[in-house]
Amino acid sequence: MNIVNIVVAYKYAPDPQEATVSSDGTVDFSRAKAVVSDYDAVAIGYGRRLATACGATLVGVCVGGPQSAKPVATKAALSRGLDRVVVVADDELETAGSTRTAQAIAAVVSQLGDVALVLAGDSSMDVAARMTPSVLAGLLGWPMLSDVETVALADGSAALERLTPQGVQSITVALPAVVSLTSEAWPVKPPGMKDLLAAGKKPVEIKSVADLGLTLADEGTVVSRAKLGGSARLGVVIDTSDPAAAAATLVEALRAAGALSEGGLA
Amino acid sequence: MPFQLTDEQLLTRDAVRQFAEAEIAPIAAEIDRDHRPPLESIPKLAELGLLGLVIPEEYGGTGADSVSFAIAIEELSRVCGTHGVLVEAHSSLCTWPIVHHGNAEQKQKYLPALASGEAIGAFGLTEPGAGSDAAHTATTAQRDGDDFVLNGQKIFITNGGFAKTFVVIARSLLDVPGVKGLSAFIVERDTPGFQVLEPERKMGIRGSSTTPLAFSDCRVPAANLLGREGEGFKIAMQTLDGGRTGIAAQAVGIAQGAFEAACAYAKERVQFGQPIAALQAIQWMIADMAVDLEAGRALVYQAADLESRQEPHSQASAMAKLFCGEMATRVTGKAIQIHGGVGYTEAYPVERMYRDAKITEIYEGTSEIQRLVIARQYLR
Numbered sequence: 196m197n198i199v200n201i202v203v204a205y206k207y208a209p210d211p212q213e214a215t216v217s218s219d220g221t222v223d224f225s226r227a228k229a230v231v232s233d234y235d236a237v238a239i240g241y242g243r244r245l246a247t248a249c250g251a252t253l254v255g256v257c258v259g260g261p262q263s264a265k266p267v268a269t270k271a272a273l274s275r276g277l278d279r280v281v282v283v284a285d286d287e288l289e290t291a292g293s294t295r296t297a298q299a300i301a302a303v304v305s306q307l308g309d310v311a312l313v314l315a316g317d318s319s320m321d322v323a324a325r326m327t328p329s330v331l332a333g334l335l336g337w338p339m340l341s342d343v344e345t346v347a348l349a350d351g352s353a354a355l356e357r358l359t360p361q362g363v364q365s366i367t368v369a370l371p372a373v374v375s376l377t378s379e380a381w382p383v384k385p386p387g388m389k390d391l392l393a394a395g396k397k398p399v400e401i402k403s404v405a406d407l408g409l410t411l412a413d414e415g416t417v418v419s420r421a422k423l424g425g426s427a428r429l430g431v432v433i434d435t436s437d438p439a440a441a442a443a444t445l446v447e448a449l450r451a452a453g454a455l456s457e458g459g460l461a
Numbered sequence: 462m463p464f465q466l467t468d469e470q471l472l473t474r475d476a477v478r479q480f481a482e483a484e485i486a487p488i489a490a491e492i493d494r495d496h497r498p499p500l501e502s503i504p505k506l507a508e509l510g511l512l513g514l515v516i517p518e519e520y521g522g523t524g525a526d527s528v529s530f531a532i533a534i535e536e537l538s539r540v541c542g543t544h545g546v547l548v549e550a551h552s553s554l555c556t557w558p559i560v561h562h563g564n565a566e567q568k569q570k571y572l573p574a575l576a577s578g579e580a581i582g583a584f585g586l587t588e589p590g591a592g593s594d595a596a597h598t599a600t601t602a603q604r605d606g607d608d609f610v611l612n613g614q615k616i617f618i619t620n621g622g623f624a625k626t627f628v629v630i631a632r633s634l635l636d637v638p639g640v641k642g643l644s645a646f647i648v649e650r651d652t653p654g655f656q657v658l659e660p661e662r663k664m665g666i667r668g669s670s671t672t673p674l675a676f677s678d679c680r681v682p683a684a685n686l687l688g689r690e691g692e693g694f695k696i697a698m699q700t701l702d703g704g705r706t707g708i709a710a711q712a713v714g715i716a717q718g719a720f721e722a723a724c725a726y727a728k729e730r731v732q733f734g735q736p737i738a739a740l741q742a743i744q745w746m747i748a749d750m751a752v753d754l755e756a757g758r759a760l761v762y763q764a765a766d767l768e769s770r771q772e773p774h775s776q777a778s779a780m781a782k783l784f785c786g787e788m789a790t791r792v793t794g795k796a797i798q799i800h801g802g803v804g805y806t807e808a809y810p811v812e813r814m815y816r817d818a819k820i821t822e823i824y825e826g827t828s829e830i831q832r833l834v835i836a837r838q839y840l841r
């Protein structure tokens with residue numbers, strides 16, 4: 196099997212366990228220590244196993260503000276089993292959303308070349324939008340599979356098992372591809388002492404938005420935030436094999452529930 | 462001088478904390494209640510690299526610096542004092558003297574197994590008649606051909622129940638009284654004539670195995686002499702210099718665990734219509750505990766850093782041990798006070814922490830002996 200690079204996209208983000216929630220429900224991350232999220236540690240651990248099995252290099256790619264490039268941040272990621280990391284650290288990326296983050300990862304993946312697989316965790320720990328891998332795959336023009344439990348690499352393809360609400364789905368996909376793993380895909384353990392001490396000796400590349408020649412997309416501006424009202428599950432199952440009929444039934448059901456107005460989303 | 466931890470030291474704290482909370486916290490109360498040594502933890506401690514912290518990489522260890530070591534002991538002790546002393550005695554008291562005084566053959570023979578957890582280490586200095594006064598060691602090691610023949614008894618030996626490798630101090634120069642007649646030996650558990658006796662039932666660190674050792678015509682090969690004959694006391698004292706910093710770190714960890722429990726309880730417990738954390742009486746205790754902890758931690762890192770840089774550190778480690786031992790007893794006592802009645806019950810961890818803290822004022826040199834060491838430096 197000839198696989199040169201496997202990339203793991205990871206985020207260095209505030210630990211939600213250290214965030215405080217005030218009585219009005221707002222979450223304060225300002226005093227939370229930044230960490231490599233547990234979800235991303237799943238992807239790194241899984242990637243380490245795949246890379247070792249096929250002799251590939253496991254490259255971590257991280258996008259964020261300047262603190263993502265601090266030695267303590269890169270060592271934290273490297274100690275989990277990456278061979279090297281590329282960090283795109285820029286003031287402009289401090290609050291980057293999925294689109295800009297994916298733009299930067301795509302640029303690094305293109306520069307690296309010979310990337311067979313990009314692994315990502317289930318979601319980021321702080322924002323949890325679960326969109327970055329999809330946007331990334333779109334930018335690269337690669338397939339994207341989410342909720343993946345297992346990956347078996349072969350020449351030019353990968354066999355995956357996806358966890359869906361209906362059960363486990365087995366899929367074969369041509370490489371390169373973007374895959375996000377479930378939080379259960381790999382048992383995360385703390386890095387060993389030897390890995391911690393070795394981390395500082397591994398290569399780290401730090402790039403800015405300008406280094407990558409990127410023009411960051413407009414991600415829109417949050418104008419206001421409102422708390423969601425209480426939500427309830429209606430438990431409506433649309434059981435049909437005809438996608439057009441399913442869509443029509445869904446629209447009907449949303450309208451009936453008052454979630455759709457004539458113009459679109461209520 | 463503000464002490465700045467390195468990235469590796471910060472990450473060591475994160476990793477050991479994560480490990481301790483996942484693997485050790487769940488069994489801490491049970492091993493205490495049952496006086497049960499946590500043997501199941503040994504492979505896990507080894508996997509994380511915590512049994513080889515003071516062992517160089519070439520012998521399968523991590524070769525971590527002394528501050529990282531202190532942080533690891535602190536984080537284990539934060540959830541369980543027993544695990545703290547298991548690793549501390551193994552590393553500081555048995556492994557360290559072999560690393561620093563062993564010859565190439567001894568290191569090759571013993572260190573890889575100590576790093577991998579295949580062998581746990583113990584250190585035998587104390588005897589029924591020689592506690593603080595180690596110069597009165599009565600265990601003898603008489604030269605006979607290629608062997609030394611050991612006779613005598615040791616007491617209170619940490620890890621005794623399951624250790625495979627013991628560093629033992631005995632009098633080999635029989636006509637030389639006092640400290641100059643003592644030598645250090647590596648003794649394997651299965652040596653004929655060597656017996657580990659029944660463990661003590663203790664007030665705290667109850668999962669730690671503390672046993673007497675008996676030597677009866679126990680033949681130890683001369684190849685197992687550590688350092689030169691007559692260097693036993695020097696080796697023991699140097700070993701205890703580092704060990705004291707480790708015990709001080711254990712004390713800080715135990716106190717930290719109790720402090721966090723007290724803060725959490727103070728915010729939850731409502732009396733007179735408000736959380737007790739709103740009462741100034743409670744706030745003052747919390748403030749005093751926080752200052753005590755920070756002062757203790759600073760002394761520990763200072764002593765450990767001196768040791769890492771191979772600077773003299775007897776004084777610093779004696780100060781750290783003295784302050785932190787007494788500090789841990791104070792802080793865990795206040796943690797019980799903040800809990801009120803429930804703090805005195807087994808339903809909350811602070812009573813265990815209080816019992817665990819007390820030993821840090823006694824072993825590896827009592828607080829009185831630390832004061833003696835410290836004062837001597839100023840009154841020479």
Ligand SMILES: Cc1cc2nc3c(=O)[nH]c(=O)nc-3n(C[C@H](O)[C@H](O)[C@H](O)COP(=O)(O)OP(=O)(O)OC[C@H]3O[C@@H](n4cnc5c(N)ncnc54)[C@H](O)[C@@H]3O)c2cc1C
Nearest residue numbers: 584585586587592593617618619671823824825826827829
């Ligand atoms: C749980 C546990 C684990 C232990 N683990 C080990 C181990 O692994 N290896 C090992 O070798 N030993 C170990 N010890 C022994 C420990 O180090 C001794 O108990 C300690 O050094 C005190 O000695 P002692 O008990 O004989 O007390 P003593 O020396 O009899 O002291 C009694 C009291 O007199 C005071 N005192 C004694 N001399 C002086 C002095 N000159 N000036 C002022 N006050 C003085 C002491 O401070 C103390 O208050 C352990 C002990 C315990 C309880």
